[in-house]
Amino acid sequence: MSDIHTIPYKIYLEEHEMPKAWYNVRADMKNKPAPLLHPGTHQPMTAADLEPVFCKELVQQELDDVTPYIDIPQEIRDFYKMYRPSPLVRAYCLEEKLQTPAKIYYKFEGNNTSGSHKLNSAIAQAYYAKKQGLKGVTTETGAGQWGTALSMACAYLGLDCQVYMVKCSYEQKPFRREVMRTYGAQVTPSPSNTTEVGRKILAEHPGTSGSLGCAISEAVEAAANQEGYRYVLGSVLNQVLLHQSIIGLETKAALDKYNITPDVIIGCAGGGSNLGGLISPFVGEILRGEKQYRIIAVEPASCPSLTRGKYAYDFCDTGMVTPLAKMYTLGSNFIPSASHAGGLRYHGMSSTVSQLYHDGFLEAVSVEQTKVFEAATYFAKVEGILPAPESSHAIRVAMDEAIQCRETGEEKTIVFGLTGTGYFDMVAYQRFNDGEMTDRIPTDEELAASLAQLPKVD
Amino acid sequence: MSDIHTIPYKIYLEEHEMPKAWYNVRADMKNKPAPLLHPGTHQPMTAADLEPVFCKELVQQELDDVTPYIDIPQEIRDFYKMYRPSPLVRAYCLEEKLQTPAKIYYKFEGNNTSGSHKLNSAIAQAYYAKKQGLKGVTTETGAGQWGTALSMACAYLGLDCQVYMVKCSYEQKPFRREVMRTYGAQVTPSPSNTTEVGRKILAEHPGTSGSLGCAISEAVEAAANQEGYRYVLGSVLNQVLLHQSIIGLETKAALDKYNITPDVIIGCAGGGSNLGGLISPFVGEILRGEKQYRIIAVEPASCPSLTRGKYAYDFCDTGMVTPLAKMYTLGSNFIPSASHAGGLRYHGMSSTVSQLYHDGFLEAVSVEQTKVFEAATYFAKVEGILPAPESSHAIRVAMDEAIQCRETGEEKTIVFGLTGTGYFDMVAYQRFNDGEMTDRIPTDEELAASLAQLPKVD
Numbered sequence: 001m002s003d004i005h006t007i008p009y010k011i012y013l014e015e016h017e018m019p020k021a022w023y024n025v026r027a028d029m030k031n032k033p034a035p036l037l038h039p040g041t042h043q044p045m046t047a048a049d050l051e052p053v054f055c056k057e058l059v060q061q062e063l064d065d066v067t068p069y070i071d072i073p074q075e076i077r078d079f080y081k082m083y084r085p086s087p088l089v090r091a092y093c094l095e096e097k098l099q100t101p102a103k104i105y106y107k108f109e110g111n112n113t114s115g116s117h118k119l120n121s122a123i124a125q126a127y128y129a130k131k132q133g134l135k136g137v138t139t140e141t142g143a144g145q146w147g148t149a150l151s152m153a154c155a156y157l158g159l160d161c162q163v164y165m166v167k168c169s170y171e172q173k174p175f176r177r178e179v180m181r182t183y184g185a186q187v188t189p190s191p192s193n194t195t196e197v198g199r200k201i202l203a204e205h206p207g208t209s210g211s212l213g214c215a216i217s218e219a220v221e222a223a224a225n226q227e228g229y230r231y232v233l234g235s236v237l238n239q240v241l242l243h244q245s246i247i248g249l250e251t252k253a254a255l256d257k258y259n260i261t262p263d264v265i266i267g268c269a270g271g272g273s274n275l276g277g278l279i280s281p282f283v284g285e286i287l288r289g290e291k292q293y294r295i296i297a298v299e300p301a302s303c304p305s306l307t308r309g310k311y312a313y314d315f316c317d318t319g320m321v322t323p324l325a326k327m328y329t330l331g332s333n334f335i336p337s338a339s340h341a342g343g344l345r346y347h348g349m350s351s352t353v354s355q356l357y358h359d360g361f362l363e364a365v366s367v368e369q370t371k372v373f374e375a376a377t378y379f380a381k382v383e384g385i386l387p388a389p390e391s392s393h394a395i396r397v398a399m400d401e402a403i404q405c406r407e408t409g410e411e412k413t414i415v416f417g418l419t420g421t422g423y424f425d426m427v428a429y430q431r432f433n434d435g436e437m438t439d440r441i442p443t444d445e446e447l448a449a450s451l452a453q454l455p456k457v458d
Numbered sequence: 459m460s461d462i463h464t465i466p467y468k469i470y471l472e473e474h475e476m477p478k479a480w481y482n483v484r485a486d487m488k489n490k491p492a493p494l495l496h497p498g499t500h501q502p503m504t505a506a507d508l509e510p511v512f513c514k515e516l517v518q519q520e521l522d523d524v525t526p527y528i529d530i531p532q533e534i535r536d537f538y539k540m541y542r543p544s545p546l547v548r549a550y551c552l553e554e555k556l557q558t559p560a561k562i563y564y565k566f567e568g569n570n571t572s573g574s575h576k577l578n579s580a581i582a583q584a585y586y587a588k589k590q591g592l593k594g595v596t597t598e599t600g601a602g603q604w605g606t607a608l609s610m611a612c613a614y615l616g617l618d619c620q621v622y623m624v625k626c627s628y629e630q631k632p633f634r635r636e637v638m639r640t641y642g643a644q645v646t647p648s649p650s651n652t653t654e655v656g657r658k659i660l661a662e663h664p665g666t667s668g669s670l671g672c673a674i675s676e677a678v679e680a681a682a683n684q685e686g687y688r689y690v691l692g693s694v695l696n697q698v699l700l701h702q703s704i705i706g707l708e709t710k711a712a713l714d715k716y717n718i719t720p721d722v723i724i725g726c727a728g729g730g731s732n733l734g735g736l737i738s739p740f741v742g743e744i745l746r747g748e749k750q751y752r753i754i755a756v757e758p759a760s761c762p763s764l765t766r767g768k769y770a771y772d773f774c775d776t777g778m779v780t781p782l783a784k785m786y787t788l789g790s791n792f793i794p795s796a797s798h799a800g801g802l803r804y805h806g807m808s809s810t811v812s813q814l815y816h817d818g819f820l821e822a823v824s825v826e827q828t829k830v831f832e833a834a835t836y837f838a839k840v841e842g843i844l845p846a847p848e849s850s851h852a853i854r855v856a857m858d859e860a861i862q863c864r865e866t867g868e869e870k871t872i873v874f875g876l877t878g879t880g881y882f883d884m885v886a887y888q889r890f891n892d893g894e895m896t897d898r899i900p901t902d903e904e905l906a907a908s909l910a911q912l913p914k915v916d
Contacts, residue, residue, distance in 0.1 A: 008473040009539040015466040081467040082551065082842045093540065093614075111569045113844045113879070155839040156551075175633070175884035179844060182835060182887050377640060381613040384540045386571045386637060421571070423881040426633035429640050 010087040011254040018085050019249040022072055022242045025280040026065035026352060028287040031359055033065070033238065033351035034326035037313060042457055045323050053220060053231050057128040061239040068284075070242065072124075079123045079156065080246070083112035088254040089383075089418075095402070097382045102405035104398060105262070106418040107251045107278065108385070113179070114149035116343075116388065116420030117274050118234050121243035122146070125232040126153035135228035136160025140190065140215030142270070143342035143390060144169055144176030145420055146234030151183035162229075164190040164218045168209035169342040172427045179424075190215035197221050197319035209338045212271070212346045217319025235271025236316060236325070236350050244277025251415065252281045262293060264401055266416040268393035269297040269306065269364070270343050272350030278417040283361055295362040297353070298393040300372075301441045303336040305329055305349045306357055306364035308447055313457040314348060324455060327354040330442075331450030337440035339369050340428030341389040347450075365397060368439040372396050373432040376422065388420035389428055468545040469712040476543050477707040480530055480700045483738040484523035484810060486745040489817055491523070491696065491809035492784035495771060500915055503781050511678060511689050515586040519697040526742075528700065530582075537581045537614065538704070541570035546712040547841075547876075553860070555840045560863035562856060563720070564876040565709045565736065566843070571637070572607035574801075574846065574878030575732050576692050579701035580607035583690040584615050593686035594618025598648065598673030600728070601800035601848060602627050602634030603878055604692030609641035618687075622648040622676045626667035627800040630885045637882075648673035655679050655777035667796045670729070670804045675777025693729025694774060694783070694808050702735025709873065710739045720751060722859055724874040726851035727755040727764065727822070728801050730808030736875040741819055753820040755811065756851040758830075759899045761794040763787055763807045764815055764822035766905060771915040772806060782913060785812040788900075789908030795898035797827050798886030799847040805908075823855060826897040830854050831890040834880065846878035847886055 026032055035044040050059040061070065072080070091104040109117035129137050136159050141147030147163040154161035163185050170177060170189035177187045190210050191198040197217040201208065208214070216233070223231035234240065255262065265282055267275035275297050285291040299306055305328045315332035316322040329348040330336075336345045349357075356362055369389070376392035378399070379385070387395060398416040405412050422429065431437045484490055493502040508517040519528065530538075549562040567575035587595050594617050599605030605621040612619035621643050628635060628647035635645045648668050649656040655675040659666065666672070674691070681689035691698065713720065723740055725733035733755050743749040757764055763786045773790040774780040787806040788794075794803045807815075814820055827847070834850035836857070837843070845853060856874040863870050880887065889895045 005473075010473075012470050015463075015468075078550075079842075092536075113838065113842060113881075115881075119842075152839075152842055156842070175881075178884040178888045178891065179881075181891050182838060182844065184839070380571065380640060381610075381642070384537075384571055384577075384610055384614070386640065423571075423573075423633075423637075426636040430636045433636065433639050 007090055007258050009092060010089050011257065012087055013085040013250060013253055015081060017253060018080065019246055020072060020077065021069040023245040023249055023280050023284060024064065024068055024070055024242050025284055026238065027068035028284045029355065031355055033355045036323040036325055037457065039315065039320065039322070039324055053223065055128045055132050055134070055230050057131065058125060058239050061242055062237060073127060076124055076127050083119065085250050086111060088251055091383055093382050094379065098399065098402050098406065100402040100406040101409060101411045102402040103411065103413045104402055105415045107247055108418045109247060110385070110418065110421035114145055114152055115423060116145040116149065117244060117247055117277065118146045118149035119152060120246050121234060121240045121273065122149035122153040124243040126150065126157050126159055129230055129232070130157045130159055134159070134230055136162065137230055137232045138162045138219040138223040139232050139234065140164045140212060140219045142166045142169055142212045142345055144173050144424060145343055147185065147187065148176060148179050150232065151180040151185035154185065155183040161185040162222060163187045164192065164215040166190055166210040166212060166215050166342060168338045173424050176424045190218050192218060195221045197321060201318060208335065211318060211335050213318035213332055216317035217321050220317065220321055235273035236348065238352055240273045241276035241280065241350060241352050244273050245280040247274065247277040247417065248279060248281045251278065260413060262415040263412040264294045264296065264414045266296045266298060266394045266398050266414065268344060268390050268417070268419060269299045269349065269353065270390060271346045272353035274417050274419045276350050276353050279362070283356060286361055296397055297357065297362055297364040298397045299364060299366050300339055300341050300344045300393060301366040301368045301439065302339045303330065303345050304366040305347060307366045310451050310454065311354060311358055312454050314454055316348060324457060325351050327351050328357065330447060331453055333453055334450035340425060341369065341393065343390040344393065367393055367396050370437050370439055373437060375399050386422045387418060388422045389425050391419040394418070465548055465716050467550060468547050469715065470545055471543040471708060471711055473539060475711060476538065477704055478530060478535065479527040481703040481707055481738050481742060482522065482526055482528055482700050483742055484696065485526035486742045487813065489813055491813045494781040494783055495915065497773065497778065497782055511681065513586045513590050513592070513688050515589065516583060516697050519700055520695060531585060534582055534585050541577065543708050544569060546709055549841055551840050552837065556857065556860050556864060558860040558864040559867060559869045560860040561869065561871045562860055563873045565705055566876045567705060568843070568876065568879035572603055572610055573881060574603040574607065575702060575705055575735065576604045576607035577610060578704050579692060579698045579731065580611040582701040584608065584611035584617055587688055588615045588617055592617070592688055594620065595688055595690045596620045596677040596681040597690050597692065598622045598670060598677045600624045600627055600670045600803055602631050602882060603801055605643065605645065606634060606637050608690065609638040609643035612643065613641040619643040620680060621645045622650065622673040624648055624668040624670060624673050624800060626796045631882050634882045648676050650676060653679045655779060659776060666793060669776060669793045671776035671790055674775035675779050678775065678779055693731035694806065696810055698731045699734035699738065699808060699810050702731050703738040705732065705735040705875065706737060706739045709736065718871060720873040721870040722752045722754065722872045724754045724756060724852050724856050724872065726802060726848050726877065727757045727807065727811065728848065729804045730811035732875050732877045734808050734811050737820070741814060744819055754855055755815065755820055755822040756855045757822060757824050758797055758799050758802045758851060759824040759826045759897065760797045761788065761803050762824040763805060765824045768909050768912065769812060769816055770912050772912055774806060782915060783809050785809050786815065788905060789911055791911055792908040798883060799827065799851065801848040802851065825851055825854050828895050828897055831895060833857050844880045845876060846880045847883050849877040852876070
């Protein structure tokens with residue numbers, strides 16, 4: 001390595017080069033994501049149906065599938081400037097250690113206290129809640145990254161924040177809870193006795209370690225039962241992908257600045273927020289017939305919605321209180337094993353990502369967590385960043401692609417999303433370091449059983 | 459706030475603007491820091507005396523008080539590029555919330571997995587050890603930041619790394635230990651039974667929570683007893699301040715780029731590595747008669763070496779196995795209370811910083827940890843970064859300065875060092891959030907007792 005790299009280790013946009021509008025990929029989709037359906041009537045949800053649960057302006061964003069660019073309010077752009085632009089990093093060290101001719105880049109979203117990309121949508125949702133004059137918001141969190149991000153955004157704007165945290169994460173990550181508390185949030189392990197749906201789930205599954213689906217049910221109920229509160233969600237929804245498009249827009253601007261065209265774009269996929277945001281502007285180019293890219297969604301083998309799920313209408317939560325979304329799903333009553341990538345333990349997948357996958361614009365692969373942690377540990381030593389388990393799914397596949405290039409001699413340009421850091425995931429690393437990590441993959445029978453209970457929609 | 463800031467929220471140097479040489483402030487000091495003395499003969503330590511303990515090239519750097527600039531080897535500069543340049547952040551949000559006319563900047567060193575500035579010297583020391591053909595290095599760590607940084611550097615270069623971690627930090631921060639393990643280091647709580655000096659300290663102070671001074675003794679002994687090992691230290695030494703000058707050089711380059719002249723420069727002070735590095739180039743200007751700045755060292759009231767210590771020769775460690783350094787000290791057998799700023803729990807202060815303080819080039823203040831955590835929590839909410847307890851000492855005093863400006867109307871430019879993040883300090887935050895944090899300040903009698911045991915040097 002030397003000083004004469006024409007491309008720096010880290011590409012930072014200038015402040016004035018930061019995106020001033022989010023990109024709404026749905027506007028360029030010929031096959032629009034299917035609408036949310038009312039769980040009772042099975043009719044498309046209207047703004048009036050959604051507004052008791054979500055903030056008004058966010059409902060508009062949720063339903064808008066025609067406007068390609070939506071301005072980012074100045075206040076949100078100012079907040080973004082505290083921790084953005086995030087760097088697009090050229091992984092020179094990783095390339096060298098892997099002895100690959102591939103060029104590897106990663107968009108690193110972990111350099112903020114929430115530890116992930118989640119802050120991009122948290123500040124947007126909190127901003128619109130504040131603008132509407134609300135007192136506070138409720139939400140769920142899996143790995144704790146979304147809850148932390150929302151706590152930070154709410155503290156900044158002076159909003160109350162109530163977080164239902166998936167029980168296995170709550171127990172594995174006491175310090176995540178403490179970060180949220182430091183930011184003034186109220187954190188409850190889910191399922192809990194504080195909601196009707198929580199009590200029901202506990203009665204049916206005593207000793208459950210919880211899931212994102214359960215926690216969503218509880219947070220929705222909590223919002224409905226409090227005056228001046230609305231529910232906010234860190235993934236899955238169209239609005240979240242819209243906000244997260246900042247990741248892809250910055251990535252594309254940074255690549256364009258140096259005339260770099262990626263061959264492969266890789267992101268981890270749980271609910272689809274990071275993946276959807278990262279790939280949006282690139283998929284837009286594909287949809288408009290301007291470019292071709294290979295796009296890979298990486299999901300955990302323990303919760304394989306794209307690779308083993310069914311494309312169907314399903315509830316977004318375990319308690320079946322939410323609208324129905326058409327998505328790749330494992331069934332809303334599927335409870336994944338207590339893997340360490342809490343942020344990927346979701347039974348479904350964003351409707352937008354699902355539609356794009358269904359239409360062949362992206363591939364999907366699933367990987368086992370022990371392989372993921374091998375990649376994470378390797379990456380930490382070589383690139384100096386200890387990655388989140390979720391992000392490490394993308395690292396695993398990016399490394400596999402680069403290793404393949406070593407064998408074929410191809411000089412592919414690989415871009416992947418490094419969504420966050422693993423500083424609050426040390427229990428997982430400890431288990432891996434001690435050789436105690438296992439892989440638990442659902443059997444075909446288990447999946448068939450949970451899929452058999454999908455709601456019937458004509 | 460608006461888009462028309464002429465100064466961005468974050469000033470990043472371009473890669474080609476990064477310093478290519480470290481700055482050695484001793485070259486510009488008329489009164490040089492007093493030399494290390496041999497603990498037996500009380501004669502100045504020679505290179506030959508030091509080389510059994512330290513790497514050769516580092517010994518040269520330790521003793522060199524005449525060369526103003528020392529080239530940074532290309533390999534170290536390449537490593538720096540993975541996580542540097544670090545941003546100089548304009549604290550627009552903090553200024554607004556404090557309603558101060560002051561302009562506040564902070565140099566943020568926490569955006570790397572070690573969580574602090576320590577990596578700047580860790581990679582340098584590991585590099586020279588590797589170059590010398592050594593097998594490994596031993597060291598101590600307080601808060602765990604230095605140990606983590608050294609583990610990262612050693613993993614990168616393929617060196618063995620043995621860390622003695624101050625027992626109270628080891629217990630408060632199991633996850634720090636796990637990060638070090640992930641990077642392949644061997645971590646032992648100190649005092650331990652693995653060394654003679656450790657066994658002696660345990661016998662004399664059963665149940666002690668340890669200190670940096672104890673851990674140093676053990677690490678030095680461990681290096682001496684293993685073929686192909688040397689001892690490395692994360693603070694106090696001249697060589698460390700030299701490496702850490704990168705902080706100040708980048709800060710000054712970023713300020714110069716926008717024609718900003720600071721009035722006040724503030725840093726926390728434990729052993730002096732961050733403070734010394736941050737202020738070096740500014741002090742250089744003062745020493746050469748080019749500029750004037752007010753410089754403030756902030757130390758914990760529980761371990762107040764500058765404000766309540768004595769300027770005298772003392773051992774660098776508790777076990778009295780190291781050379782004697784002339785410094786502001788509380789006595790090498792002083793064991794500070796188990797405060798949460800583990801990185802500041804050191805009885806002495808870098809000889810260079812001590813000499814500068816003695817000659818009136820800087821001021822010093824001490825602050826109590828409850829006041830520090832008030833500032834830390836406020837800063838986290840406003841600026842979106844959860845700071846390390848150590849760094850928060852500087853935040854406290856920077857905020858106090860800014861609040862004073864609000865009262866006087868002065869538009870001072872305040873620069874402080876934000877050395878790291880508090881992600882592994884959540885036990886401390888929890889105690890603060892629960893209202894259980896206390897301040898334990900040594901009595902005059904306690905200090906007199908430990909100072910009475912200073913070695914007698916003519």
